Amino acid sequence: MKYLNQKPHLIAVDCIIFGYDGEDLKLLIIKRPIQPVSDQWSLMGGFVGESEDLNDAAKRILSSLTGLHDVYLEQLHAYGDPNRDPIERTISIAYFALIDIKKYSKQINNLYHAEWFKLKEVPELIFDHNRMVKAALDKIRYQAALHPILFELLPKKFTIPQLQALYEQVYDSPIDNRNFIRKITSSGMLIKQNEKDKSNSKRGAFYFKLDKLKHRSQFQSFLNFIPK
Amino acid sequence: MKYLNQKPHLIAVDCIIFGYDGEDLKLLIIKRPIQPVSDQWSLMGGFVGESEDLNDAAKRILSSLTGLHDVYLEQLHAYGDPNRDPIERTISIAYFALIDIKKYSKQINNLYHAEWFKLKEVPELIFDHNRMVKAALDKIRYQAALHPILFELLPKKFTIPQLQALYEQVYDSPIDNRNFIRKITSSGMLIKQNEKDKSNSKRGAFYFKLDKLKHRSQFQSFLNFIPK
DNA sequence: TCAAAAGTGTTTTATGTACACCCATGG
DNA sequence: CCATGGGTGTACATAAAACACTTTTGA
DSSP, X not given: OOOOSOOOBEEEEEEEEEEEOSSOEEEEEEEOOSSSSTTSEXXXXXXXXXXXXXXXXXXXXXXXXXXOOSOEEEEEXXXXXXXXXXXXXXXXXXXXXXXXXGGSOSTTHHHHTEEEEEGGGOOOOSTTHHHHHHHHHHHHHHHHHHSOOGGGGSOSSEEHXXXXXXXXXXXXXXXXXXXXXXXXXXXXXXXXXXEEXXXXXXXXXXXXXXXXXXHHHTTTSOOOOSOO | OOOXXXXXXXXXXXXXXXXXXXXXXXEEEEEOOXXXXXXXXXXXXXXXXXXXXXXXXXXXXXXXXXOOOSOEEEEEEEEOOTTSSSSSOEEEEEEEEEEEGGGSOGGXXXXXXXXXXXXGGOOOOSTTXXXXXXXXXXXXXXXXXXXXXXXXXXXXXXXXXXXXXXXXXXXXSOOOHHHHHHHHHHTTOEEEEEEEEOSSOSSOEEEEEEXXXXXXXXXXXXXXXXXX
């Protein structure tokens, strides 16, 4: 049994891939490989397979570009303007991903001509992709104000100055370091290491690891990480 | 020019329609008119037309059931499990709507055998529709904790006890009326009317209207309406 | 020895929470 | 005159914000 007289549509998944390298918040985009509008900057995307779940499609597309699995990936929004793709009507389900740039395998880069752009220097993208990026950033700001998602962008060991710089970039505004440290440490989610990162200062900054149990248990608890 | 060798999919929109009548928070569902699994309870839904925007499809479907236009409608999530619809693979974009039940025209009811159910008494729904309802409720709780969306469920004139009862039902927990009133009134979004609603008490409760300008300007400002 | 980043406390202010009584009215 | 729901204020606790100096150490 089938539904009759219903027009099917092409369904794509587009991934808004955010990365942090300890210094800058960045977006991973590709030079579009397929005609037309090839050689223009675009989000990484692909069509949803015949019997493929949307989340699986997003994971597949993400890992085909980054080589990464088990990445933080969240559905953002479905975009369905009938004219959003001038080639053929395509409905796109946008996902955003948060990854630690250092985990990213650069090899696959070449296949797709992918590049990391600082968030403020992202060029014009095809279709409605700039709009998607903006929506994803808005959602991350919203989420990160209440839930500790930004740890997904950091390596296992990270310093508090790195963490603070990340928050400052996500919100594009300076944060008082004393208040920030107090909030973060009072959440109990950080485990101090003995080792120091001396790459940014002579004194060195202690590394911390995330207490994953506490991170998970506090994830839904409406914390407040952001001033004002 | 077209994309080649890509399998298209049926795309549906399903609407999670919440309503409030001044007493109970309710959900509007229908007896499914199409075979198979007809005569089972279901969210109101429909397929996305050939050149139809997703939002437009949701509006069309919502107003075909309720007769209402200009209703609060927000995209919830795209559901794409290949087996979610046993008849044929269908990807569903879920939307939720908030409406004042008293505005709802009952005539169209009969066409779809629609009924309002108290939220706690919603029966088993087809496919993944119960899951959608739960996700919608979660999202509304999230949104309403920070943004004044619940006014969408109220008529133009409403009383504070009605408003509080609405919050209590959305969060399924009692709220201290003194603290609630203080928070709500201190937002400056309410305009007191001279008229009273005497339907629930001898003394009567003053009607209020929403100051739409203040409502809009404070919509994004991360208020906090919910205790704890 | 000094430049540059890391780390540390206290005070003030705002916000949230707990809590109980009087008011107005129609029946 | 009283039962019912509407409305009001205060004291306390908690959380956020503002704010500046000392520490460490490699060059």
